[in-house]
Amino acid sequence: xxxxxxxxxxxxxxxxxxxxxxxxxxxxxxxxxxxxxxxxxxxxxxxxxxxxxxxxxxxxxxxxxxxxxxxxxxxxxxxxxxxxxxxxxxxxxxxxxxxxxxxxxxxxxxxxxxxxxxxxxxxxxxxxxxxxxxxxxxxxxxxxxxxxxxxxxxxxxxxxxxxxxxxxxxxxxxxxxxxxxxxxxxxxxxxxxxxxxxxxxxxxxxxxxxxxxxxxxxxxxxxxxxxxxxxxxxxxxxxxxxxxxxxxxxxxxxxxxxxxxxxxxxxxxxxxxxxxxxxxxxxxxxxxxxxxxxxxxxxxxxxxxxxxxxxxxxxxxxxxxxxxxxxxxxxxxxxxxxxxxxxxxxxxxxxxxxxxxxxxxxxxxxxxxxxxxxxxx
Amino acid sequence: xxxxxxxxxxxxxxxxxxxxxxxxxxxxxxxxxxxxxxxxxxxxxxxxxxxxxxxxxxxxxxxxxxxxxxxxxxxxxxxxxxxxxxxxxxxxxxxxxxxxxxxxxxxxxxxxxxxxxxxxxxxxxxxxxxxxxxxxxxxxxxxxxxxxxxxxxxxxxxxxxxxxxxxxxxxxxxxxxxxxxxxxxxxxxxxxxxxxxxxxxxxxxxxxxxxxxxxxxxxxxxxxxxxxxxxxxxxxxxxxxxxxxxxxxxxxxxxxxxxxxxxxxxxxxxxxxxxxxxxxxxxxxxxxxxxxxxxxxxxxxxxxxxxxxxxxxxxxxxxxxxxxxxxxxxxxxxxxxxxxxxxxxxxxxxxxxxxxxxxxxxxxxxxxxxxxxxxxxxxxxxxxxxxxxxxxxxxxxxxxxxxxxxxxxxxxxxxxxxxxxxxxxxxxxxxxxxxxxxxxxxxxxxxxxxxxxxxxxxxxxxxxxxxxxxxxxxxxxxxxxxxxxxxxxxxxxxxxxxxxxxxxxxxxxxx
Numbered sequence: 099x100x101x102x103x104x105x106x107x108x109x110x111x112x113x114x115x116x117x118x119x120x121x122x123x124x125x126x127x128x129x130x131x132x133x134x135x136x137x138x139x140x141x142x143x144x145x146x147x148x149x150x151x152x153x154x155x156x157x158x159x160x161x162x163x164x165x166x167x168x169x170x171x172x173x174x175x176x177x178x179x180x181x182x183x184x185x186x187x188x189x190x191x192x193x194x195x196x197x198x199x200x201x202x203x204x205x206x207x208x209x210x211x212x213x214x215x216x217x218x219x220x221x222x223x224x225x226x227x228x229x230x231x232x233x234x235x236x237x238x239x240x241x242x243x244x245x246x247x248x249x250x251x252x253x254x255x256x257x258x259x260x261x262x263x264x265x266x267x268x269x270x271x272x273x274x275x276x277x278x279x280x281x282x283x284x285x286x287x288x289x290x291x292x293x294x295x296x297x298x299x300x301x302x303x304x305x306x307x308x309x310x311x312x313x314x315x316x317x318x319x320x321x322x323x324x325x326x327x328x329x330x331x332x333x334x335x336x337x338x339x340x341x342x343x344x345x346x347x348x349x350x351x352x353x354x355x356x357x358x359x360x361x362x363x364x365x366x367x368x369x370x371x372x373x374x375x376x377x378x379x380x381x382x383x384x385x386x387x388x389x390x391x392x393x394x395x396x397x398x399x400x401x402x403x404x405x406x407x408x409x410x411x412x413x414x415x416x417x418x419x420x421x422x423x424x425x426x427x428x429x430x431x432x433x434x435x436x437x438x439x440x441x442x443x444x445x446x447x448x449x450x451x452x453x454x455x456x457x458x459x460x461x462x463x464x465x466x467x468x469x470x471x472x473x474x475x
Numbered sequence: 476x477x478x479x480x481x482x483x484x485x486x487x488x489x490x491x492x493x494x495x496x497x498x499x500x501x502x503x504x505x506x507x508x509x510x511x512x513x514x515x516x517x518x519x520x521x522x523x524x525x526x527x528x529x530x531x532x533x534x535x536x537x538x539x540x541x542x543x544x545x546x547x548x549x550x551x552x553x554x555x556x557x558x559x560x561x562x563x564x565x566x567x568x569x570x571x572x573x574x575x576x577x578x579x580x581x582x583x584x585x586x587x588x589x590x591x592x593x594x595x596x597x598x599x600x601x602x603x604x605x606x607x608x609x610x611x612x613x614x615x616x617x618x619x620x621x622x623x624x625x626x627x628x629x630x631x632x633x634x635x636x637x638x639x640x641x642x643x644x645x646x647x648x649x650x651x652x653x654x655x656x657x658x659x660x661x662x663x664x665x666x667x668x669x670x671x672x673x674x675x676x677x678x679x680x681x682x683x684x685x686x687x688x689x690x691x692x693x694x695x696x697x698x699x700x701x702x703x704x705x706x707x708x709x710x711x712x713x714x715x716x717x718x719x720x721x722x723x724x725x726x727x728x729x730x731x732x733x734x735x736x737x738x739x740x741x742x743x744x745x746x747x748x749x750x751x752x753x754x755x756x757x758x759x760x761x762x763x764x765x766x767x768x769x770x771x772x773x774x775x776x777x778x779x780x781x782x783x784x785x786x787x788x789x790x791x792x793x794x795x796x797x798x799x800x801x802x803x804x805x806x807x808x809x810x811x812x813x814x815x816x817x818x819x820x821x822x823x824x825x826x827x828x829x830x831x832x833x834x835x836x837x838x839x840x841x842x843x844x845x846x847x848x849x850x851x852x853x854x855x856x857x858x859x860x861x862x863x864x865x866x867x868x869x870x871x872x873x874x875x876x877x878x879x880x881x882x883x884x885x886x887x888x889x890x891x892x893x894x895x896x897x898x899x900x901x902x903x904x905x906x907x908x909x910x911x912x913x914x915x916x917x918x919x920x921x922x923x924x925x926x927x928x929x930x931x932x933x934x935x936x937x938x939x940x941x942x943x944x945x946x947x948x949x950x951x952x953x954x955x956x957x958x959x960x961x962x963x964x965x966x967x968x969x970x971x972x973x974x975x976x977x978x979x980x981x982x983x984x985x986x
Contacts, residue, residue: 129893129894130862130863130893130894131864132863132865132957132958133894133895133957135958136894136955137894160893161892161893161894162893162894163891163894163953164894164954164955214891214953215727218727218730218918218919219726219730250952250953251953252919252952252953254919413726413729
């Protein structure tokens, strides 16, 4: 007899088993007996949604929130009957192209425990990951979980992205776009065609779901990707940032992760990104216990012109933000720049100078950015 | 009647007139301290007896009497089970058990409740005994739960009339002087034991380590001790250090602990002379550690740190961020060692610590405190006793006392536990009244009790404050409130406030 199992026995997860039965049979083993009926109700809703009969659904629950139970149950039902259903699409406001992306926290797509609080650490972006942090046999479960997480969890002020699999572009995008993330991260982006491919899929499902504005963040993590940066950056208006992935890149070129090894790739990525007026985001810092190393590297990439750094642990976020926070002196100078501009406008002066230096457009732009980063604007 | 915490309380229960809670400092006491009988001991007679049975016989324990225990051996305690077993074998029934707290290791008491040896309980019940009692119909009278200070107060007033105090001691001399610091079963401070011996009619020390006279310091004193019984072991040292003592590793909880430091900094209390209460929960431990690091970095020296004493508390003393430790309960080996050798690590008893009906207690001198809880409502009332399904699973500890005494009481509580949200319109049980709780820190924001306008003013512009209702609403989006538990009409426990009034009652959970 066919039996489908989805989920795990980990804390804050649940394990859902679906098999054949007579009528509809729902068995729930709840961590707290009081909430058992609520779990039964959610499972019942899922069964109604998939419109199945003669089925037995067994849920063992380990403190999992409703969204987890819904995701696990729906995934199991989908696998059991092999039929997709039409779902209500989540409504989310489009994001701003030029918002801050100082930090982006990667969160494993199939781990509820790590997802629930992802929004509380103040990272500018959250990237729900379907790719490297999810094993091949759990890809389907992760898609459902990420979709439900997008629809349910409170990500506070963060921009939410999904990193999809190159091998399962359509499967991933079809599911997660129901949750309407702000954007899609495309790993191993190597050429314009890669971007076109994902763009066509996004367009197809945006149309189907009557939504728009999904952004793109190509992740460049190969020699070829670095070589083709220009065509990648120019391949789609949806692109708001280029992200660098040092782990795969070093493997690809056969080098190490030292500063010197990566300097060319970083320099090129920043230059190309800026020439297309999009953001440049640096790779993650993988030694989670070394905050000094993280800060050192972050300060360096900021000096190069990068706009953000990846984080694989929530603790890293505040250190990254500290690096991006301007000094008091920088803020004071920026304030004076803005004041000089206003004064010049009032007096209708064409040329503006401060301390004997001419203030041109880039100086103003930089001052504005510093005031924003410093929380003044 | 409805008390000042808005809870429905019967005016009379099991023959006892209940006084409703009226406010943290609104019910002044009357009457006098209880005086136990005068004692007489002939200098040529020994106190050391061969067995627990003999000691029980000598003190004349009988049906209906009240016996007490301290819980310094925590989940490693062997003495409660040992003594009740003897009492049962002697055919004594209808005992009122008054431990300062029971732990999962005491599960076998359930048997003695079923067979009528123990019919009443006054004391905290952590775990299985509490769960058992929650179903109702188990005890002849509702259990009575008191805070650490409330327990000392009730012993002193005679409301908790102790016939025999059994004192587990890891070291004792042949005249009854004992402390908790030495021997294979050492547990550190013995603060809960002292008050019981002062007010009990009879005191029996049970020890696995008799040393030559005099054992000093004499925390429990010869003047109160009637008999001493030597046994092989009073407990398992591994269980003595309970598992709550690991600092949290959860990033969300670490963030909360850091926020606690930010709140204290913004409130302007992180300065020389500060005194704090350190909790023993994982988040409180982290907060204590971060306060220590902050003080060290800024060269601040505080006056004292109190509470469950751990390595983190000892670090403050040894690295000079705190001048003294006031220790009522010692949680790990580093702290036991410090208590032995550092004169600035001072042992205190529960009357000194937290008795509101005294000339003043140490909690009054706290600038700040970190506390936990299972639920909190919009009025900042905190539940520490029951879970959202109605089961009585935890004692009060010093929660009420510390909250009432401290200048700034910070409750650190994650917004969800499994499928259950912690912020509620109404808590299952009110343990600590909201008017004594100042700040709630969750992983999703910091809320300040609107009663503390001064504190809100101090924090303005420095710490982002949100309304507790806002956090509630946001959490509701992904974690619904469960339906209320199915409760019956039987009151299974009375939650006393520290002054002896009743702040809430616990009703039976229907099966």
